[in-house]
Amino acid sequence: MKGNLERCISIIFGHEGGYVNHPKDPGGPTKFGITAKTLGAWRKLVRAATEAEVKALPLAEAAVILDVQYARTIRFNDLPLGLDLAVFDFSVNSGPAQAARSLQRVLGVKADGAIGELTLSALRERPAPDVLDAYCDARLAFLQKLGNWPSFKKGWTRRVAEIRKASHAMRAGRVAA
Secondary structure (H helix, E strand, O other): OOOOHHHHHHHHHHHHOOEEOOOOOOOOOEEOOEEHHHHHHHOOOOOOOOHHHHHOOOHHHHHHHHHHHHHOOOOHHHOOOOHHHHHHHHHHHHOHHHHHHHHHHHHOOOOOOOOOHHHHHHHHOOOHHHHHHHHHHHHHHHHHOOOOHHHHHHHHHHHHHHHHHHHHHHHOOOOOO
């Protein structure tokens, strides 16, 4: 495991915050970026977790879920430093398949929603800073097309900008804020 996974999880927790249940968020009750549906599936409940179960989600369990369900799914350890944070954060915010498809579109490969050898090979052929900026731009364009953009545009715009900045800082060997 790359040493920056814990740091990336910490950055994501900073954006996701604690418990929320915004009426315009289709994820419903969410804590640390983990929705009721995701928590229910993780715990093999055969149902979405209840609001009380989501509220009681401990930080340590949320970190494991982010690692297993999101970081590993997008092949976090195979992505270049900095881009790993950007793809991971998009994965938590919009789902691993959407995060992967956006990366694949930026790279000009088949957008099947699963990061595999073709995607990683294309990634090795492009300068990482260029891919990172194009990816963050694509993410923001995706978010702007969502029906709940008017409710979340300020927060999402800030989040993408902060993730871009933190990702570039990681690439440069600086501590990301």
